[in-house]
Amino acid sequence: MDLSTLPIQRGDNIIERKIRYDSVVVEHRCKLLKAQSNSVVLFHAIQNSFTMRANKTKLSIPKGSYTIGYYWKDRPYNLYVWRDEKGKYLGSYFNIVKNTYMTDQLVSFEDLIIDIMVLPNGEYFILDEDELPETLSRFENGTVLQALNSLTDSIDIFLPQIISETRKNYKHEELLPWLNKGLTF
Numbered sequence: 001m002d003l004s005t006l007p008i009q010r011g012d013n014i015i016e017r018k019i020r021y022d023s024v025v026v027e028h029r030c031k032l033l034k035a036q037s038n039s040v041v042l043f044h045a046i047q048n049s050f051t052m053r054a055n056k057t058k059l060s061i062p063k064g065s066y067t068i069g070y071y072w073k074d075r076p077y078n079l080y081v082w083r084d085e086k087g088k089y090l091g092s093y094f095n096i097v098k099n100t101y102m103t104d105q106l107v108s109f110e111d112l113i114i115d116i117m118v119l120p121n122g123e124y125f126i127l128d129e130d131e132l133p134e135t136l137s138r139f140e141n142g143t144v145l146q147a148l149n150s151l152t153d154s155i156d157i158f159l160p161q162i163i164s165e166t167r168k169n170y171k172h173e174e175l176l177p178w179l180n181k182g183l184t185f
Contacts (some may be wrong), residue, residue, distance in 0.1 A: 041069065041070055069081075
């Protein structure tokens with residue numbers, strides 16, 4: 001399905017559906033920022049603070065922050081770029097995924113456990129390898145390791161480009177009305 005041909009526009013409500021590896025479904029209410037034939041960008045207001053940890057390093061995302069999420073049909077990952085309530089970049093997060101599916105009302109993907117947490121200074125950490133049911137090299141017939149290697153090989157070039165695009169195309173001031181509404185879309 002080519003989303004760019006559907007009658008959807010910026011600001012429309014869309015559900016993000018993550019199907020975890022254990023089959024638990026997690027959904028978030030989002031707003032559409034951009035739809036193209038093979039990709040979607042969504043806005044999501046953070047309703048509950050959370051912290052991610054890698055060794056002794058942590059990244060906290062406070063309530064009142066927001067995510068600009070990038071989803072691609074033809075890439076084995078999605079990306080969340082986090083900003084605080086003032087628009088300051090907090091960090092990024094990649095999910096290794098498969099079966100990304102998009103309609104005018106839904107973006108769905110299957111989460112493949114492994115994630116990459118990226119700090120504002122560009123330092124990154126691979127998360128959740130300890131949760132895999134088998135070694136990373138064997139998990140999902142090696143496709144997760146291949147996706148992870150491809151992503152980490154290009155992250156230093158790719159991520160700064162996306163962060164710059166996010167800053168340019170999704171200005172904080174334009175998103176404030178949505179942020180202030182939270183989940184009351």
